[in-house]
Amino acid sequence: MEDHDPPPPDTPAGNADQNTQIDEETTSVASHDGKLYEKIDRFISESNGDDQPPEIVEYVHTFADLxxxxxxxxxSGSRRWIQLEEDESDCFMQSVDRTAKLLTSFSRFCSEQNSAAAINRLSGIQQRAMSVFEVEFKSILDDYQKTSNDQISSSPSNVQEKSKSETETETETETETEKVTESTDGTEAQPERDEFLGYSDEKLSDLNKLSNGLIRGGHVTECGELYFFVRRNAIEQNLxxxxxxxxxxxxxxKMQWEPIEKEICSWKKMFREFCTSFLPNERRLVDAIFSGEKPLSDRLFSNLTRIILSYFLNFAEAVMLTKxxxxxxxxxxxxxxxxxDTFPAVEKLISDDEWLNELRSTAFLICTTLGESIFTIFIELENSIKSDATKTPVPGGAVHPLTRYVMNYLKYACEYSDTLEQIFRDHKNSDRSGSDSATASDELQSQNHQITDNWSPFQNQLAKIMDLLDLNLESKSKLYKDPPLSLIFLMNNGRYILQKTKGTGEMRTLMGDPWVRKRSSDLRSYHTSYKRETWTRLLQCLSHDGLSVNGKVMKPVLKERFKSFNSTFDEIYRTQTTWVVSDEQLQSELRVSISAIVIPAYRSFMGRFSQVFTPGRQTEKYIKYQPEDIETCIEELFDGSTAHHSKKR
Structure with missing residues (x-):
């Protein structure tokens, strides 16, 4: 067995000694001309076809040394992956691949001494290369922090209030592939590269190469754990x-409701932001880093979403279980x-069926339980109206606190009308038998033609609450000993109910035109009854009947008529200036209608009979008010004041 293979065909034999050859190959590796790799590839190919242990040629040692x-x-820290040019990083990756192939070649003959020694050395190098990959992978992956934190701190989730258009504009700006900025001198600046979750395209490319190297080197578990660890910390840090x-x-x-309310406001904004922006970007990130490894990217994304969503959904469940x-x-x-609303966006991102089913079950449980609570709270509103049986009338016939509470409650509730329609449809068949509210509602169903099968369950519920409020107010109106004040009370509350309904678009639509017309008709009826109860008595004092006998005015009778008018008007004025009509339009309507019937009658009466009195003290004694004075006094009615200073009083 020779020490090394003959030189390749394109190298003159015998023109260089061993050191010269190593130096040349070292230079060729540094310049990436690939000659050494060609020899290694040929060696691997030939070794895999031999039945004999491969001869450990010198350039295998040279490759290992380099x-x-x-x-x-x-x-040593003298080089970092992010400092490498693309061809340098490719060269390093190829070295990892060739090392793995050499190990495969020698492993067939691991019992041979030379092969065992080569395996030990190459395994050590490969293991160290994997350690380098792990360190560099984590280092680049950790480099999200500055950019990501800046993005999160200025994101819509961390801003108190932003309009929908502002939020949409920001989202569009963040997701553009290239952003063009304008410099201070008006010239167009260079486009900036898109970044998401703090990673530029260059970083993503590096992370993808490193993950591929770790996976091909058999470090799938370590690579996945590193990714999971870093991204979990990123999520925790952003939260x-x-x-x-x-x-x-x-x-x-154990918490009071007020601090929980504030936390819910923050939770709502953050949860929407994470589900509609952060999670899609997290999906893009894991898919980009582990491209071609979908089972791994799916698993990592599922594990991370479990953490993110568990924080938010656990909060929702905790609120759901409060009293x-x-x-x-x-x-x-x-x-x-x-x-x-956010669940469908998350659902599209998850490929793990088991986790998706688990998430669906959790979301369904939260919505179902909250829906039941919402439905029950609304039903219990009926009982709260019925149980308000206070026996103290509101001073001045003003709008009752119960009316304000119920109508404002319904006003805000109707802002969620679509959701409440859905909840009431889901729970319309709930068993309410035996409850007081069911009995009351059934009675109202038969009494009020507004509640019909043509209405949705939520519309019917609104009508039931309105009718219960009417019954309660009717009962409270009877607490007033003065019938006209009882009618003022009914007018005040009826007007408040009507104005709240008409001023809330959703409630106005739900209750419909017939209901509004019926309410308006009721108010006119109260108004007419009030005028009859109060001012008919005063107008009787101005009656001409019995004043003349044989064409002669009976002066004593006339004096009594004026005295009766003065005392009656004084009493009405003294009493009704303390009454309250807070709605300016209703107040004006009442004053105008009163003036319309009193002033002409009084002016006519004076015009015909005032000359009967002797001018001077007698006239002043019996004719206490001029028509203008009466008009001024009427303008002071219903403002709730206890002190007025009419010049004639």
Whole structure:
């Protein structure tokens, strides 16, 4: 067995000694002309076809020496993968491949002493090369931090409020492949390369090469673990930057609702951002680094999404298990919509059927449980209206706190009308038999023609609540001893209900035109009854009946009429200026309608009978008000004041 093969055909035999040949080959490797690799490839090919152990030729040792030197440069820190030119990194990768093939060739004859020695040396070199790959892979993968943190800190999730258009514009800008910026002098700057999750195209290319080298070198597990470890830390770090708090179910049960509300607002923004932006980029990243290794990339992405989504879904589950109450309705709806709306985007990214089914089950459980709570809270609103049986009337006939609470509650609820429609459809067959609310609702069903089978379950629920509120207010109106004040109370509350409904587009649509017309008609009826109850008595004082006998005005009767008018008007004024009509339009309508019936009648009465009195003290004694004074006093009604200073009072 000779020490080395004859020189290749293109090399003159005998023109160089051993050292010269090694130097030339060292130079050729440095310049990447591939001559040494050609010899190694030919050696591998010929060895695989022999039945005898291959002869360990000198350029195999030369190859091992040169590869060893290259590895030492990485181990010493004098070289880094990111510093290599593309042909240099390709050369290193080829050395790894050829080392693996040489090991395969020698392994057939591992019992031979020369083969065993070659295997030991090449295995050691290959193992060190894999260690270099692992170190460089982790180093580049870890290099996401500065850029990624900057992106996260300025992302829509970390901003208090942004409009939809602003968010869409930012998203489009971030996902453009090239961004063109304009310099201060107005000239077009060079395009910047797209980066996602902090990795440039160059870094992705390096990571892909290194992952391929590790996989081909048999370090699939180590490569996957490194990727998982670094990206998990990245996720944890980003959540920390966003100040995302992880609460256990026990911790959540002990917390007050107000801090939980604030956490839900942050959770909602972050969860949407992670599901619609971060996770798709994480999918792109793992697919780019492990291109051609789909089972591995699928597994890594699934494991990472388990971590990300577990943080968010665990929070949702913890909130879901807190004690149910009316003030939680809107945050429950926020969580419900967020999970429901973001899930399809996540579903498209996951290839692991087992994990996907698990995720679907978790999301379904959260939405189902929250839906049940939302449905029940709404049903319990009926009971809260029924149980409000306070016996103290609201001063001045003003809008009752119950009316404000219920209508504002419904106003905000109707902003979620589509979601509530879905929830009520899902739960319309829930068993409510035996409950008080079911009995009340059944009674209303038969009493109010507005509640029909043509309406959706949520529309019917709104109508039921409105009708229960009407019944409650009707009962509270009877607490007033003064019938006109009872009517003012009904007008105030009815007007508030109508204006809230008309001012909320969703509620206005749900309740429909017939309901609005019926409400308006009820208000007109209250208005008419109020005028009859209050001002008819005053107008009777201005009646002409019994004032004249045989064409002569009976002065004593006239004096009593004026005195009766003055005292009656004083009483009405003194009482009704303390009454409250907070709706400016309703207040104006009442004043105008009162003036329209009182002022003309009073002006006519005065015009006909005022000359009966002797001018001077007698006139002033009985004619206390001029028509203009009456008009001024009417303009002071219903403002809730206890002190007025009309010049005639």
């Amino acid at each position: 590869f060893d030197v290259a590895i030492v440069e990485f181990e 920390k930057i966003l100040q995302f708090e992880k609460f256990s179910i026990d911790e959540m049960q 149910r109450s009316a003030e939680k309705l809107f945050k429950f709806l926020d969580i419900y919509e967020t999970v429901r």
